[in-house]
Amino acid sequence: MLTRRLFLKSTALIGCSAAASPLMSSAAFASAPGENRLVVIILRGAMDGIDAFQPYGDRNLADLRKTLSLGPDHGATDLDGFFALHPGLSDLMPLWQAGQMAFAPAVSTPYRDKRSHFDGQNMLEAGTGTDLHLDDQQDGWLNRMLQAMPGQTSETAYSVGVEKMLILQGAAKAKSWTPDATLALSSQAERLLMRMYHDDPLFREASEQALEIVSGLQTGPDPDKPQEEHIELARFAADRLNRDTRIASFSMAGWDTHSGQAGSLKRNLGRLADTILTLKQDLGRNWDTTTVMAMTEFGRTARENGAAGTDHGTGGAMLVAGGAVRGGQVMGEWPGLGESDLYDGRDLMPLRDIRAYAAWAMHAKFGIDKTLLEGSIFPDLDMGSDPRMLA
Template structure:
């Protein structure tokens, strides 16, 4: 008997080029293996995270003036980091990482995307990594896939995915497989034999079915994830499980960052999930955490001024979080542009001071030795890599 809470998707590179709509199963968590002991995890925060609330520049006096409904700073419960920035109180579970040098952030970052502030376009450009070319060509694929194409001896690795969306970031020609949590695959011995018999002459589905049974027996993810952060814990646990094996690159998404109203409540729930996912990765990876870099990235930031609904609207400059034993944490990266008159983008948004792709590129260069020209021309076309931020230990 086969039980599926959601449809299980096992997709190989041989399916690339087929219509996604024609295939019954989709993915939003992806993995790949590469010839390295270092690990890279990319978490896409869908919905435009308000970096000014997550990493609060309370040392800029304009922040409190522009945000009176949204509380900021240590006097309102935020956790002081360095006398200028404070961490949102919901990320308190991550403070030990900051203190150990395993948590950092970069402020005033963005993709080259400007002005239209569409979630769909912003997420496409973030995952494609191609600059500001809209609409994004479906054949372009994602920047993690182009990284794999630039590396010798990469191989496909089995993976799980959350939900039914496909992650563009790892789509493309390089081999990879995918999976979705909240899927429970229970097979009796007879059913397993029947499945093997049905797919015996089809290598693609035969191998996919075999991997599904093996992974299902290893994880039991769907039944163990409980509570409001259960999905996030499941993601972190499973990602760690695969990264402790052959996988070296993982990507998944966490939604819920669109905070037009009641930002304090909405953002708090999403931060709970992000913290839970990062800690599950840390705990699950064990000693391999010391060779891991986690990048949490969002499509764009939010307005500096709060709106009348105690929320914020779509903006431009934002923040990215970095975690892992491989980073030089306990510090802020990037140049702070200020929030005063004449310092905002379009008189409403945080002014970007660095392309978010540059941080991802420097992580690749440090972790996998990726060539600079390859990063600027092929993996992130049109990127000016700039100086090394020295984000890795």
């Protein structure tokens, strides 16, 4: 029915509209008094912490992971004789050595058992406990912190992009910004689409070429501007943080590595490293007062699955970086990977509430009162002892 001319015109039009269309991931910014800066990166899809920070010193690891997380003998970089850094993050080694990067290997939100991305991300960004129904989680913890900050102005916050950042939604005003970059359909979404189309001959036949057209959009219509989205986000965030903004948040997708994890995790960790290094470079001296926290909704199964990937788990890892960080250290305990150590017999056991790290950072750098932090900002959180995450 469509003529070739219309086809070409259509393809070109898709290209144009993609240029105008917002992105998968999002950024949110808030300005506040003082010189301290906080960047929260939400890693959507559940990053495999066991692979990012490989506990090669745990004697059970080799039983659980046959092709993944193979430690320093297979490209990872030793950190402390027990953990090794995934090759995708190796560009961050100088930060580790300079004491500007740390990680907590076994943390989680209070979310348990159903292992849904949507619910897990809601809880991570809402910062609530399990007492509140997920549908009632309408605002995010960064917004509630803004409300508690003295001297915070109406110029304060940005929320950006297709993926609305619940973490900055709420009563305090937020501005938004969308980088002029291109659409990306994650490989996970492509895989799910192919699976959904498989039983429908018409869609199956058309889908391969259709996905080619959609992914052709990802390079963007302007070859002179091949800048990747995460770099754009980091550049813009750094630019704002160099001015009045003190809090920024954005998200990166692509962490749901059910199969072929070796390739996709390396690619995504590389992007995360690039993002952090771009922030560092563009922040210049302001990097010294910056804390970057990269958080994910939950971890992944301790055992590798049959498709060289991992499935939804519970305990996961958090990465922190920045000049304000007391780096070069592993934060918190390691639960072990023995059968009886695992949560539900399958997942890494979380040993600390991830919100406690955020709360301590907000207490130390923005002077937020502990009763507020354990009350309205993170309802029912027990902050526990100071993890000494910051310098």
